[in-house]
Amino acid sequence: MSQSPPEETDFIHSEEFLHGLMKHQLKLSISCAAAFLLLLFGLPLFNYLAPEFMARRVGGFTVSWLVLGVLFFPYVWIIARIFITRSMALEDAEVRNAAEGNKRQS
Amino acid sequence: MNFSEIDPWILAFAGITVAVTLWMGFRSSKSSKSASDFFVAGRSVSVGWNASAISGEYLSAASFMGIAGMVMSSGYDALWYPVCYACGYLFLLLFIAGPLRRFGAYTIPDFAEGRFDSPLFRRIAVCFVLFIGFFYTMPQMKGAGTALSYILPGLPYWVGVVVVGAVITLNVALGGMKGITLIQAVQYWIKMFAISTPVFVLLSVYGGYGENLAMNQSAAEAASKPAIVQPADPAEMQRKALPEKAPKDDAWLAPFGPLTTKAVKSAAAALPVEERAPFLAKNEKPFSLIYTFSLIVALVCGTAGLPHILVRFYTNPDGVAAKKTTMWVMILIGVFYVFPPVFGVLGRNLMPELYTGLAGVKGTDAVVLRLPTLISQKYGVVGSILSGITCAGAFAAFMSTFSGLLVSMTGALAHDVYGRMLRPNSTPGERMRMFKWCAVLIGSISVVLGCFVEPLEINFMVGQAFAIAAASYFPLLFMSVWWRGMTMKGAAAGMLTGGLCALLAATATNVSNLSLDKGAMGKIFSGFAPLNDFWAAHPLLRILCEQPAIWTVPLAIFLMVVVSKATRSSVPKDVRMKMLVLHAPEALGLKQEYIQEHQGPAH
Numbered sequence: 164m165s166q167s168p169p170e171e172t173d174f175i176h177s178e179e180f181l182h183g184l185m186k187h188q189l190k191l192s193i194s195c196a197a198a199f200l201l202l203l204f205g206l207p208l209f210n211y212l213a214p215e216f217m218a219r220r221v222g223g224f225t226v227s228w229l230v231l232g233v234l235f236f237p238y239v240w241i242i243a244r245i246f247i248t249r250s251m252a253l254e255d256a257e258v259r260n261a262a263e264g265n266k267r268q269s
Numbered sequence: 270m271n272f273s274e275i276d277p278w279i280l281a282f283a284g285i286t287v288a289v290t291l292w293m294g295f296r297s298s299k300s301s302k303s304a305s306d307f308f309v310a311g312r313s314v315s316v317g318w319n320a321s322a323i324s325g326e327y328l329s330a331a332s333f334m335g336i337a338g339m340v341m342s343s344g345y346d347a348l349w350y351p352v353c354y355a356c357g358y359l360f361l362l363l364f365i366a367g368p369l370r371r372f373g374a375y376t377i378p379d380f381a382e383g384r385f386d387s388p389l390f391r392r393i394a395v396c397f398v399l400f401i402g403f404f405y406t407m408p409q410m411k412g413a414g415t416a417l418s419y420i421l422p423g424l425p426y427w428v429g430v431v432v433v434g435a436v437i438t439l440n441v442a443l444g445g446m447k448g449i450t451l452i453q454a455v456q457y458w459i460k461m462f463a464i465s466t467p468v469f470v471l472l473s474v475y476g477g478y479g480e481n482l483a484m485n486q487s488a489a490e491a492a493s494k495p496a497i498v499q500p501a502d503p504a505e506m507q508r509k510a511l512p513e514k515a516p517k518d519d520a521w522l523a524p525f526g527p528l529t530t531k532a533v534k535s536a537a538a539a540l541p542v543e544e545r546a547p548f549l550a551k552n553e554k555p556f557s558l559i560y561t562f563s564l565i566v567a568l569v570c571g572t573a574g575l576p577h578i579l580v581r582f583y584t585n586p587d588g589v590a591a592k593k594t595t596m597w598v599m600i601l602i603g604v605f606y607v608f609p610p611v612f613g614v615l616g617r618n619l620m621p622e623l624y625t626g627l628a629g630v631k632g633t634d635a636v637v638l639r640l641p642t643l644i645s646q647k648y649g650v651v652g653s654i655l656s657g658i659t660c661a662g663a664f665a666a667f668m669s670t671f672s673g674l675l676v677s678m679t680g681a682l683a684h685d686v687y688g689r690m691l692r693p694n695s696t697p698g699e700r701m702r703m704f705k706w707c708a709v710l711i712g713s714i715s716v717v718l719g720c721f722v723e724p725l726e727i728n729f730m731v732g733q734a735f736a737i738a739a740a741s742y743f744p745l746l747f748m749s750v751w752w753r754g755m756t757m758k759g760a761a762a763g764m765l766t767g768g769l770c771a772l773l774a775a776t777a778t779n780v781s782n783l784s785l786d787k788g789a790m791g792k793i794f795s796g797f798a799p800l801n802d803f804w805a806a807h808p809l810l811r812i813l814c815e816q817p818a819i820w821t822v823p824l825a826i827f828l829m830v831v832v833s834k835a836t837r838s839s840v841p842k843d844v845r846m847k848m849l850v851l852h853a854p855e856a857l858g859l860k861q862e863y864i865q866e867h868q869g870p871a872h
Contacts, residue, residue, distance in 0.1 A: 175849070175853065175857055175859070176845070176846075176849070178845070180849075180853075181845060181848055181849055181852070181853075184849075184852045184853060185751070185848065185852055188852060189751060192363040192364055195359075195363055196359075196360070196363050196364075199356065199359055199360075203356070203565060203569065204562065204565070207524065207558055207561045207562060207565070208558075210523075210524035210525070211524075211525070211554060211558050214523065214524070217524070218487045218522075218523060220483065221479075222479040223477065223478070223479025223480045223481070223482050223483035224478075224479045224482050224483075225345075225482070225487060225522060225523075227345065227523075227524055228345060228348070228482060228522070231345070231348040231349070231352055232348050232352075232607070232610050233607060235352045235356065236352070236355060236356075236603035236604070236606070236607065237603075239355070239356045239359050239599065239603070240596075240599060240600055240603065242359060243359055243362055243595070243596050243599055244596065246362065246363060247362075247592050247593065247596055250367070250592065251589060251592070254589075254854045255854075257853070257854050258854050258856050258857065261853075261854075261857055
């Protein structure tokens with residue numbers, strides 16, 4: 164007969180903790196994804212709906228070539244950097260939260 | 270084969286790259302003795318090395334040769350490929366990298382089994398490692414055949430495929446993955462050097478990136494300025510006449526160009542003459558938009574589901590390192606990807622004869638290798654050296670990707686099928702022998718498949734591999750990580766349906782394209798020629814077949830949700846613990862707890 168290990172009832176194994184974890188992580192990921200997807204799906208729509216503007220020349224490039232061939236990359240790097248910084252901060256907050264939660268229960 | 274046509278510089282550079290790669294492989298084979306070294310490089314690789322290695326492995330023949338070739342042949346639309354290849358990584362970072370690293374398993378099939386407590390599901394996951402893998406090895410083989418035919422003029426395409434395939438298979442069978450990590454890292458830098466140096470030289474001789482683009486007139490410009498404006502110094506900024514076959518400036522430069530409108534145009538061609546213009550006016554742009562969206566979904570979701578790349582996350586010591594690695598990978602590959610389109614742009618202006626080459630080794634896919642030789646006209650041997658450098662880069666590209674794929678596919682077959690399913694009691698020695706035999710088997714199949722694909726575009730084939738991954742592995746990983754209601758049956762239903770649909774769509778597209786080939790392949794696949802008439806009558810279906818992601822990915826996710834809800838009684842009992850392991854900070858030690866619980870009663 165297996166004993167129910169004592170940790171099962173503490174905070175870090177609770178539904179509350181898991182729910183909080185996933186909610187905050189998903190929120191961060193989705194907001195960063197939204198910034199990315201906005202440009203990703205927006206660009207073809209721009210090309211479709213405003214072709215004359217997208218064909219204007221900037222230093223020899225057309226606007227749409229400049230965006231897709233060059234500028235897209237740094238835009239994504241910035242989003243990635245923001246995500247990493249925030250998710251590491253989130254993780255630290257989660258560890259603190261877990262410690263406090265355990266203290267509350269014991 | 271005409272020996273007098275071989276350029277010694279090109280041969281030398283390519284030869285040195287190959288020799289160094291193999292030497293590093295053999296050297297490290299001496300120090301990789303245990304099975305775990307073979308599979309995940311001893312699990313102790315720093316961020317810098319790992320990022321370089323992932324980037325090195327990621328930059329395949331598609332990245333090195335294929336993108337430039339496709340930009341030259343199809344223009345603006347092809348730019349979606351490098352952007353999505355690089356930015357798809359963001360999806361990986363946002364949704365999958367952290368949890369997967371925390372969960373920790375040798376391979377994706379391991380994750381599949383561990384998340385759902387199902388050895389059956391492992392088998393299904395292993396199949397997709399192989400499907401996706403073979404679609405990815407075929408373009409590498411084309412790259413190999415193309416490059417070798419270029420270096421040794423007159424050498425038949427298939428000989429190049431067989432030689433390169435055999436060499437790499439041997440390398441993998443002897444060295445496993447540990448050697449590969451180091452090699453891959455070095456090869457990133459070889460490739461980066463090889464793509465950028467010739468670009469800088471070519472741009473300084475032939476004018477800047479923007480200036481060369483400016484030579485292509487958009488539709489608006491052609492209408493308002495009937496005469497082409499002469500550049501200030503005609504001797505410097507030259508542009509050769511385009512052959513008939515080449516796409517016209519306005520279509521090439523603008524979105525919704527040759528790549529995305531092929532289906533619509535062939536449908537229009539099948540109509541009576543008077544119906545063509547209205548048909549095109551109504552359908553060309555909307556269908557092209559659908560094509561573009563579907564391509565984007567395939568490439569972005571596919572990046573987040575590539576088995577041979579995901580495995581590398583397990584070589585990081587912890588989750589934070591995994592995230593930093595991903596950031597660096599995005600920078601390293603992003604910087605790389607600015608360069609291949611430049612080759613395409615310059616190739617259009619300076620080497621348009623490639624448009625008339627057969628689609629195979631003499632076509633636009635070879636622009637990266639051939640373009641630097643133009644410099645020979647003015648600066649003699651420098652042109653050959655630069656071309657030799659790009660050849661070295663090309664070799665680095667398809668060798669590193671092919672070996673990475675081979676390791677991941679062999680690992681799936683040897684570790685998962687043999688080691689876990691067929692003979693769980695085999696000794697490590699037996700498993701290592703099995704690894705070697707599996708490597709030979711998979712390498713051979715790749716070579717055989719590779720011999721058939723000469724007429725197909727490298728970049729397009731890689732896009733297909735991504736589309737299959739997008740419809741199978743991506744939904745699996747994304748949903749398994751974020752939704753605890755997933756059951757094994759739901760995951761399997763979604764993955765199998767989406768993945769197989771994408772696979773069939775890709776195969777149908779390929780065989781109909783092959784049947785149109787004017788060379789040997791056309792005869793072999795001539796049975797599929799009637800498909801092309803079907804496509805001409807149904808352009809939307811053709812688009813959905815060529816780029817299946819827009820319907821297969823939602824289909825897979827939908828089935829996963831519906832079937833999981835229908836079988837909700839079979840959600841794993843300890844799903845909360847599993848989700849905790851996936852999401853809780855590693856510092857809390859939940860993973861170790863989970864391992865201990867599972868090492869209790871035998872399963």
